[in-house]
Amino acid sequence: MTVFVDIGPLDAIPQQGARVVKTAQGCVAVFRTADDRVFALEDRCPHKGGPLSEGIVHGTSVTCPLHNWVFDMNSGTAQGADEGLVRTFATKVQQGRVLIDATLIRRSNAA
Template identity: 55%
Template sequence: MNAPFSHIAWVAIGELSDIPIRGARCVVTPMGKIGIFRTAENHVYAIEDHCPHKGGPLTQGIVHGASVTCPLHNWVIDLETGQALGADEGAVKTLPIRLDGSVIELGLDSALLAENG
């Protein structure tokens, strides 16, 4: 479900050490609030920071495996696909993310960045 950006602009958003293991941080982008999640295995994911159910802040949820549980109504969201798991239906957008050494870089649509200066 990664956004099909025509051109990706990689933006440094912090260090891996800024996010605790099994934790998250929220970054504000021209696309809205994006949650950056770190698993126990040190994998990093980026998804929209709102649950598809009632908009709960996913960055305040519990990270387990490659999923996060929404703090409002316990929906579980897959960090790789953005899909709700179990009997729940819905999804959030995922964004490309990479590590350059210990620096976390978020992939944003370069056209959107240009529009928002």
């Protein structure tokens, strides 16, 4: 069973934009589509390390700001001729609040 943690109000994320959540596992880009769906992806393009949170959101895709790689936010896979994958994280919206998979937040580095 997935446990979720509240990361803030939906309105804090601009439509067709993103905000960054810093976690023990690295930065996560949380995106909001034009129709208020929310997706969370690792905030690093596998091609050249570009910050996906600064990319262009269109539909359920985001385009990397560095070299225009396009990622499906549902699966994290690169679309078209490019090959790549970014990690995705479960999200949901409840009562205007954005929730993200808590295992991402709770993990810490093992010694």
